[in-house]
Amino acid sequence: xxxxxxxxxxxxxxxxxxxxxxxxxxxxxxxxxxxxxxxxxxxxxxxxxxxxxxxxxxxxxxxxxxxxxxxxxxxxxxxxxxxxxxxxxxxxxxxxxxxxxxxxxxxxxxxxxxxxxxxxxxxxxxxxxxxxxxxxxxxxxxxxxxxxxxxxxxxxxxxxxxxxxxxxxxxxxxxxxxxxxxxxxxxxxxxxxxxxxxxxxxxxxxxxxxxxxxxxxxxxxxxxxxxxxxxxxxxxxxxxxxxxxxxxxxxxxxxxxxxxxxxxxxxxxxxxxxxxxxxxxxxxxxxxxxxxxxxxxxxxxxxxxxxxxxxxxxxxxxxxxxxxxxxxxxxxxxxxxxxxxxxxxxxxxxxxxxxxxxxxxxxxxxxxxxxxxxxxxxxxxxxxxxxxxxxxxxxxxxxxxxxxxxxxxxxxxxxxxxxxxxxxxxxxxxxxxxxxxxxxxxxxxxxxxxx
Ligand code: NDP
Numbered sequence: 069x070x071x072x073x074x075x076x077x078x079x080x081x082x083x084x085x086x087x088x089x090x091x092x093x094x095x096x097x098x099x100x101x102x103x104x105x106x107x108x109x110x111x112x113x114x115x116x117x118x119x120x121x122x123x124x125x126x127x128x129x130x131x132x133x134x135x136x137x138x139x140x141x142x143x144x145x146x147x148x149x150x151x152x153x154x155x156x157x158x159x160x161x162x163x164x165x166x167x168x169x170x171x172x173x174x175x176x177x178x179x180x181x182x183x184x185x186x187x188x189x190x191x192x193x194x195x196x197x198x199x200x201x202x203x204x205x206x207x208x209x210x211x212x213x214x215x216x217x218x219x220x221x222x223x224x225x226x227x228x229x230x231x232x233x234x235x236x237x238x239x240x241x242x243x244x245x246x247x248x249x250x251x252x253x254x255x256x257x258x259x260x261x262x263x264x265x266x267x268x269x270x271x272x273x274x275x276x277x278x279x280x281x282x283x284x285x286x287x288x289x290x291x292x293x294x295x296x297x298x299x300x301x302x303x304x305x306x307x308x309x310x311x312x313x314x315x316x317x318x319x320x321x322x323x324x325x326x327x328x329x330x331x332x333x334x335x336x337x338x339x340x341x342x343x344x345x346x347x348x349x350x351x352x353x354x355x356x357x358x359x360x361x362x363x364x365x366x367x368x369x370x371x372x373x374x375x376x377x378x379x380x381x382x383x384x385x386x387x388x389x390x391x392x393x394x395x396x397x398x399x400x401x402x403x404x405x406x407x408x409x410x411x412x413x414x415x416x417x418x419x420x421x422x423x424x425x426x427x428x429x430x431x432x433x434x435x436x437x438x439x440x441x442x443x444x445x446x447x448x449x450x451x452x453x454x455x456x457x458x459x460x461x462x463x464x465x466x467x468x469x470x471x472x473x474x475x476x477x478x479x480x481x482x483x484x485x486x487x488x489x490x491x492x493x494x495x496x497x498x499x500x501x502x503x504x505x506x507x508x509x510x511x512x513x514x515x516x517x518x519x
Pocket of ligand 1: 241242243282313334335336392395
């Protein structure tokens with residue numbers, strides 16, 4: 069977007085956002101990315117300006133911040149901060165994950181909640197946007213400490229959520245174990261067995277394929293992008309970052325489609341395994357990260373491959389990159405290296421893993437770039453399917469849920485194609501996802517009046 073009139077409008081709007089939300093850098097970054105796509109669209113459709121949709125969509129409907137006191141194993145009182153951002157409920161109950169990580173703050177959660185509004189709209193399911201979490205660090209805590217923390221967190225959160233109001237799920241640091249403790253405490257306090265959380269265990273209301281959905285969905289989305297250039301995953305070298313839920317199931321699906329994943333990372337560094345991470349090695353990673361809660365360095369020791377402390381995997385030559393760890397993990401220089409090394413597709417399993425400079429590099433090089441709000445929407449889409457099954461008190465088979473997930477990812481790709489195709493035929497998936505996600509929410513807000 070280099071039109072000076074649009075640029076001026078974007079800068080003016082961003083000055084307003086930055087003055088109103090000082091020091092929330094990730095929130096500014098997420099808003100700017102969306103507004104750059106939307107401004108040209110709303111110039112052609114002035115109703116959105118008259119209705120002040122941009123101002124309204126950037127303001128959370130409600131922000132809840134609360135104290136989370138808990139007792140550690142030594143009997144000492146610890147205090148963390150809890151958050152829930154209820155961003156937008158125009159098209160359904162607030163929906164979005166909980167993140168437990170020491171870097172959590174208001175700006176990070178507002179960026180995630182904002183992205184979630186557009187992502188949830190893209191899925192076509194009736195879900196509004198929200199996000200929450202705490203600066204609690206589960207690393208190094210005992211099982212019982214994690215349980216006591218989750219119980220204290222839910223003791224306050226349960227006053228604000230419900231199956232028709234706000235339905236949280238997992239995110240970084242919140243997996244099946246934490247969802248279990250949170251659900252147990254909600255049920256105990258409210259005396260209700262309802263679908264108030266998603267990502268639940270299959271034994272008590274969870275959906276098959278929910279654990280796999282974000283990773284699988286990202287690979288399905290990348291597959292659709294590759295198809296537009298007559299390509300598939302067969303024989304492709306794939307760089308993956310992270311080693312948690314999203315990364316693990318990304319590898320499983322890439323392997324199934326004939327690709328070879330050669331990297332994985334955690335917050336201490338990355339491993340490079342040129343022979344590929346096959347299903348046996350993946351089984352080990354799942355045990356290492358989900359049960360032992362160990363570090364990727366141990367993988368390098370076990371399989372005698374290279375380990376790069378404090379580095380990220382983007383210098384490794386690959387055809388496809390699937391960042392699946394955290395925000396801003398690929399900068400402009402790293403994006404240039406990826407492109408120089410022949411990478412033709414970057415599809416984001418994580419939320420906002422590419423900096424604005426990195427996105428500029430991908431778009432200038434015209435490689436396939438799937439932004440997180442489209443590419444990783446399979447997770448929340450399957451959470452939506454879990455909500456449907458809970459409401460019907462029925463469980464669908466693996467095949468049924470996976471089939472619906474594939475259809476949803478194909479439809480998100482179609483929406484991006486519709487709103488993001490440029491005159492020369494290049495598909496700008498950033499514009500496509502932002503405008504495609506915006507229209508449904510904005511039109512619903514207009515229909516519901518100035519609320
Ligand atoms: P997990 O907690 O299961 O795994 C996170 C992984 O990322 C871990 O390997 C972790 O390393 C690494 N990581 C976390 N923070 C950092 C950091 N600051 N620097 C480097 N590495 C880091 O989380 P998920 O797999 O669920 O989430 C990964 C990403 O995907 C996040 O951006 C999340 O928002 C996004 N996402 C997740 C969805 C889901 O359904 N789970 C849905 C949509 C998006 P370590 O072990 O050292 O902490």
